[in-house]
Amino acid sequence: MFTQETRIRVRYSETDQMGVVYYGHYAQYFEVGRTETIRGLGLTYRELEESGILMPVIDLAIRYHRPARYDDLLTIRTTIKDLPGKSITFYSEIDNDQDRLLTTGHVSLAFVRKASGRPCAPPAALLDRLGPYFP
Secondary structure, three states: OEEEEEEEEOOHHHEOOOOEEOOOHHHHHHHHHHHHHHHHOOOOHHHHHHOOEEOOEEEEEEEEOOOOEOOOEEEEEEEEOOOOOOEEEEEEEEEOOOOOEEEEEEEEEEOEEOOOOOEOOOOHHHHHHHHHHOO
């Protein structure tokens, strides 16, 4: 299992009139977590794309426990629990700066060859970096 933590602060533009984060922004927070998780493994989305691999989202689930509010400092905890096959799933938890769980969810992405648009195996570089976390 590999876990990465990323911290972000809620911006005013992400909130509604009540100062609560608009629900649609959580998918973006999960994306920030995914991007930084890949970076934490020593890769970037750019490198994966330049190698000819795209990763479209095929599943997204979000559960809202408590609201995030303007100026909250959030911790996005992103975990990869299984070695990827034709897809990879990122599990996310978002806490506020009082360590209260706000949101949980997961996002699954397929591996697709850029040239053909067809599903493919995960990149060897990703598997190599994840290998030590899955003995």
